[in-house]
Amino acid sequence: MAITAAQVKELREATNVSMMECKKALVETDGNLKEAMKILRERGMSIAAKRAEKAANQGLIATASTEDGKTISLVEVNSETDFVARNDDFKAFVAKAAQKALEADTPLSEVMGDELMDRIAAIGENLKLRRNVRYQLSGPGKVASYIHMGGKIGVLVEVGCEKEESADSEVFNELVSDLTLHIAAAAPPYLTSDEIPADVIEEERKIFEKQVEGKPENIISKIVDGKMNKYFAETCLVNQGFVKEPKQSITQLLQEKGKEVGDTFTIKRFTRYQLGA
Numbered sequence: 001m002a003i004t005a006a007q008v009k010e011l012r013e014a015t016n017v018s019m020m021e022c023k024k025a026l027v028e029t030d031g032n033l034k035e036a037m038k039i040l041r042e043r044g045m046s047i048a049a050k051r052a053e054k055a056a057n058q059g060l061i062a063t064a065s066t067e068d069g070k071t072i073s074l075v076e077v078n079s080e081t082d083f084v085a086r087n088d089d090f091k092a093f094v095a096k097a098a099q100k101a102l103e104a105d106t107p108l109s110e111v112m113g114d115e116l117m118d119r120i121a122a123i124g125e126n127l128k129l130r131r132n133v134r135y136q137l138s139g140p141g142k143v144a145s146y147i148h149m150g151g152k153i154g155v156l157v158e159v160g161c162e163k164e165e166s167a168d169s170e171v172f173n174e175l176v177s178d179l180t181l182h183i184a185a186a187a188p189p190y191l192t193s194d195e196i197p198a199d200v201i202e203e204e205r206k207i208f209e210k211q212v213e214g215k216p217e218n219i220i221s222k223i224v225d226g227k228m229n230k231y232f233a234e235t236c237l238v239n240q241g242f243v244k245e246p247k248q249s250i251t252q253l254l255q256e257k258g259k260e261v262g263d264t265f266t267i268k269r270f271t272r273y274q275l276g277a
Contacts, residue, residue: 057276061154063145064098070137073101078128101132146180157270166263175257188237
């Protein structure tokens with residue numbers, strides 16, 4: 001008999017098992033909902049469904065790269081416990097997810113949903129393909145990744161230059177490596193102040209204005225501007241002090257290294273994942 005979308009939907013809502021597995025079970029049982037549920041239980045799918053309700057904030061962050069290094073992925077896969085996160089089978093699943101992410105701009109939960117349910121059933125613990133991103137190099141420059149603290153922090157960054165030959169220079173590659181380390185350590189929320197939503201900036205100004213109430217009117221504006229500059233220095237990557245030389249901003253670092261090779265270096269974008277954050 002033909003299986004309808006409504007039947008598949010009903011079974012999925014009852015079991016929280018993937019649409020594909022629900023349809024398979026219904027086909028095998030000629031549309032009998034109770035028998036289909038029994039089959040899913042026998043296959044361990046019901047375990048997966050129950051585990052899916054459990055919190056998962058442990059796990060690993062991983063990266064993968066194409067052979068030419070022009071495309072790099074970053075993924076976070078969560079588990080319930082650190083014990084599972086240290087399991088070789090789990091690590092292999094995360095590595096596979098990172099490889100899949102090299103070809104996917106959509107959430108991995110949509111690409112690897114059935115495989116995820118299989119792993120949940122096999123491990124007996126809830127797992128989540130929480131997030132993924134990939135960078136493809138655009139123009140002269142380099143994309144790079146960095147994994148810190150054994151997979152608890154991961155970074156992707158794309159740095160551009162104007163001359164093709166600069167991308168092969170030792171100065172440029174050392175700069176890119178330093179930037180990944182800095183992002184991992186300093187955790188900037190934004191690249192530049194232009195990325196900060198206007199309402200966030202407005203709220204910050206109001207807070208600072210409240211802090212200086214009672215001061216002479218002619219200096220309030222200067223004090224608030226100074227506090228805003230400090231806020232930008234803390235939250236915007238290009239304004240932050242370089243972790244290896246805090247008195248030097250990231251913008252100054254880019255300018256310094258660019259002059260060494262007669263080029264202009266620019267941070268195009270970055271992503272930072274922190275496990276469970």
